[in-house]
Amino acid sequence: MNQLIALLLATPLLSALLILLLPNGKRHSVARVSVSLSALTFVIAGISLAVYLFHPHTHWLSSGQAWGSLYLDPLTSVMAMAVSGISLVVHIYAVRYMAEEPGYARFYILLDLMTASILLMVAAGDLITLLVAWHLIGVLLYFLLGHDLVRPAAQRYAFWSFFTYRVGDLPLILASVLLYRAYGTFAIPTLFEHITANPDAQTVFGLPLTFVVAMLIALSAFARSAQFPLHTWLPYTMEGPTPVSALMHAGIVNAGGFIINRFAPVFIHAGFVLHIVFAVGMITAIMGSVLMLTQNDIKKSLGYSTMGQMGFMFVECGVGAFSLAIYHLVAHGLFKGTLFLDAGSMIGNARKQDGVPHDDIYTFVVERKPIASRMPWVVAAAVTVVVPFLVLWVSRWLVAGDFIGQQGAVILLFFGWATGAQLLFATYRLRADNPWRLMAMIILSLIIVVFGYTVIEHAFNLFLYPDEALRNRIYAAASIPIGTFETLVAILTATIVLGWIAVYYSTANGKQKSGNTSAARLAVYSLISREFYVSDVYTWLTQGILRLSQRMNVLLRWV
Amino acid sequence: MALTLAAAIFLPLFPFSIVLNGMLMRLSNPYARFLLLLLWPQIGIVALSFTNQAIPGYMVIWALISSAHYALRLLTIRDLGLWAGFLASSSLALTWGLAAHHAPIEMHFFALWFSLPAALLTLLTGPLVKRFGAAYAGLYGGLASSMPRLSILLVVTVFAAIATPPSPGFFAMLNLLQRQSWPAAAAVSIIWLFWSWAATKLLQGFVFGADRRHGMPDLGRKSTLLYMSVLCAFVVTGIYITGGAL
Known part of the structure; x- marks a missing residue:
């Protein structure tokens, strides 16, 4: 097992080294080496996860020094699998995407080093190794984002x-x-x-x-x-x-x-x-x-x-x-x-088909299709409020009966409820030939997604935190006083339900238009379009520091 | 006390740092600058080892202020030689943080881990001045396209100089931080952050951007290999020594 962890990290490093040694201009060889070894890294990560599943014992591999140790536990196994999988997809995608770009070999070297650094971060067995990997990821990202060496914007944002x-x-x-x-x-x-x-x-x-x-x-x-x-x-x-x-x-x-x-x-x-x-x-x-x-x-x-x-x-x-x-x-x-x-494909498709829906008259007269309609708004509002809650509650209750008693679980149910309701509201706004069928299909999808998500998440919880006491202590640490919690939930629930009902009512009565532009609306819009002025504050701060530095240098020169 | 103040010239504390920076300005030969940066702090550590009294607390505060002062000024320095000198002034001042803990061996290594990359940077000013007349960030830019070897060496050396892992400076900084008081550790962290900022600004002025001076010859293969070998030896030795010392 220890050899597997070491191999997991060594493979992308080996790939970077081999590409470095390849003669210039061998683009096919670069891609072949990098993708092959990336696939191998993914396989090794898969084997590590499988081995851990069959022999669930954590491993700590020491380097003999104060740092450089590796640690394999459920978290490392899952993260290594995810990282190497995503890295493999990106490697394959980049074979053609980057083919016309200068610095092809440099790109793959950096990509391999980045994969190795992320894997080192997830498998770090001591704080120094973790810090080394944590730091290196930032440095490598700088060079990857600034891959285009000429464009000033790439360098600025890198x-x-x-x-x-x-x-x-x-x-x-x-x-x-x-x-x-x-x-x-x-x-x-x-x-x-x-x-x-x-x-x-x-x-x-x-x-x-x-x-x-x-x-x-x-x-x-x-x-x-x-x-x-x-x-x-x-x-x-x-x-x-x-x-x-x-x-x-x-x-x-x-x-x-x-x-x-x-x-x-x-x-x-x-x-x-x-x-x-x-x-x-x-x-x-x-x-x-x-x-x-x-x-x-x-x-x-x-x-x-x-x-x-x-x-x-x-x-x-x-x-x-x-x-x-x-x-x-x-x-x-x-x-x-x-x-x-x-x-990229989406942008290409949008250039061919604008995706703007036709109006009712066009649909009825030219396309000879029935005019689309909506469900009654009262029914839709009731479905929105009740169905997501029922689906989430039942799914949670099935996997763990006592789960509902935990505050964190209630908050997650709350989020699930809000997002599920948002989905149903979006469905309601769509006009369809058969709105009842559409709503039924969406609810079915919601049930499948929520049940799947709940079961997998529950399995994840048991896998990552097999110690039940630790699981409970994490939830206990995140808890707030029960009175405060229930009051907050009650206020938020009432606000959201009343908001939805008001929106449904106004939409059903054709009042969903945004209305005239007011000064307040413009102020909100400018706030959002300037991204809440956070970047402006940083720019102001950095320019202030640079001005101070310049003044000191002008004053003191080389001293 | 006289020896301590003498050490403040060699482990440069502002305004005594004027001596080191003045000599770096006067010396035009890159090799002479290289040797100066390498040996200068070691003299200071030897001088400190002869003082029998404890380093006063205010010296460490003075060192932190001096280091922060040079880190701040580093942000808008565009001359590579001066940049290397200011970075050395900022980083070597931090050696006083170890002096307060009576760790002479660690001090020698700490000074070496920071003075060597700075000294190597001064070596790189030679080919730049020879080709362009000045080693000045933002004057020509785009070296990555026209002089890839020199660019790689510059990038690697600059990152080693600002204590990026796996360069030994990174481990030396960790060692320094764990010996400092909480406010001093926070101050050292901010100084470290300023180095990173200054490094990226410097590289943007040299390495990136459009190539405005076509046809300049790159470094020779042998010089590149030699320089890279020194850097690799520096990193490997550093990992071996600092990794075991922590």
């Missing part, structure tokens, strides 16, 4: 990403330093044993060590996964080549969710930090979704969609559903990677 990643590196470094000082070891499994045995250790200003460390790790995760207010770099990573965007949005950006899961034994002692994670995730999800809806560029829209999804992933961590966050990041990685790689 720098943004790199700088944000460096901002995120520092809290993780400080957290590692604090942990080493407190427990005298860098080895991750040993550290967790120490934390479990002595969770009340104190650190700077008499604060609990677990609280400070968890906060620093959360900050690092925020930068890595584009959480507010460190999100501005993510949508602009589209300036890089499409395969890099796919890898970025499908794999690299998920590191925040991974690191929180890796340090789960720390977070169970830092409930307040989980509440902060929840709040930041919630703000990011809302901002990402709002900004996504206002984009007219498919890739930028997908970028903001990723930001929203990362927000949801942090919300899941914040409510204690750590394993769900991992499942989410894997699922998101697969579908977002597909969307990015398909974006």
Whole structure:
């Protein structure tokens, strides 16, 4: 097993080395070597996962030095499988996509090194190895995003990403330093044993060590996964080549969710930090979704969609559903990677077919089809409110009867309910020949998706966190006082239900038009179109620092 | 105390850093600059080893301020030789953080891990001045297209100089951080962040962008191999020594 872990990391490195040694101009050989070894990496990851499933024991492979150790546990197995799978798809896609681009060999070398670094991050057995991999990912991403060496925009946004990643590196470094000082070891499994045995250790200003460390790790995760207010770099990573965007949005950006899961034994002692994670995730999800809806560029829209999804992933961590966050990041990685790689075809198709629906008269007279209609709004409103809740509640109850009693589960049900209802509302707005049939099909799809998702997520939870006590402690850490919780849920439920009913009513009565432009509407629009002015604040700050630096240099010259 | 102040010239603390930076400005030969940067801090550490008294706390604070001052100024320096000197002034000042813990061997290595890449950078000014008349970021740009070998060496050396893993500077910084007080560790982290920012600004001025001076010859294969071998030896030795020392 130990050899497998080492081989998993060595294979992409070997690929990078072989490409480096190939003579210039051998593009076919470069692609063949890289794709073959990427496929081999995927196979090794699959074998590691299979071996772990049959012999579920964690492995810690020491290098004999203070760092360089590797750790294989359920989290490593799942992440290695996801990372190597997405990397393989990106490798294959890039064979043709990058064929006309200069720096073909350089691109594959960087891609292989990036794969190796991500795998090293997920398999790191000690804090220094984790830091090395964490840091290298940022550096390699800088070069991958700036692959086009000539275009200034590519370089500018590559720098943004790199700088944000460096901002995120520092809290993780400080957290590692604090942990080493407190427990005298860098080895991750040993550290967790120490934390479990002595969770009340104190650190700077008499604060609990677990609280400070968890906060620093959360900050690092925020930068890595584009959480507010460190999100501005993510949508602009589209300036890089499409395969890099796919890898970025499908794999690299998920590191925040991974690191929180890796340090789960720390977070169970830092409930307040989980509440902060929840709040930041919630703000990011809302901002990402709002900004996504206002984009007219498919890739930028997908970028903001990723930001929203990362927000949801942090919300899941914040409510204690750590394993769900991992499942989410894997699922998101697969579908977002597909969307990015398909974006080019979508643009091509849109040029041929505008996709604008015809009006009723055209449909009836020219196409000779019956005029589309809608369900009665009262029925649709009732279905929207009741059906998603029933589907979610029953599915959860089937996999774990006591699950409903947990706060985190209720919040997740709440989200599921809101998004399910959103789907049904969108269905209601579609005009169809047979609206009842359409609604029935959508509900059936919803049931299949929710049941599948619930069962898989439950299996994930049991696989990633086999220790039931740890599972329960994560949920307990994320809990808030029951009275506060129930009041919040009641207020939100009433607001959402009343909002939906009002929207259904106004839509059914033809009042859904946006109306005249008011000053308030324009202010909101300009706020959104300027992306809430977050980038402007950063630009102002950086220009201020650069001006100060310039003035000092003018004053002091070479001194 | 006199020895401590003398050490402040060799492990440069502002304004004593004027001596090192002045000498770097005066010396036009890249090899002389290389040797100066390599040996200068080692003299300071030897001087410190002769002082029998503990390093006062204010010296560490002074060192942090001096290091931050040069890190900030590094952001808008465009001359490669001066950039290397300022980076050395910023990084070598941090050696005082180890001096307070009486770790002479670690100090020698810490100074080496930071002075060697800076010294190697000064070597790269030679071919640039020879070809373009100045080693100035933003003056020509696009070296990645016209001079790929030189660009690779510049990129790798700059990243090694700002303590990017697996360069030994990274492990030395971790070692330094775990010996500092909480506020000092936070300050060192911010200084480190400024180095990264300055490095990307420098590279954007040299390596990236459109090639505006066509037809300039790249570095020779032998010089590139020799330079790369030194860098590889530096990284491997550093990993071996710092990895075991942590």
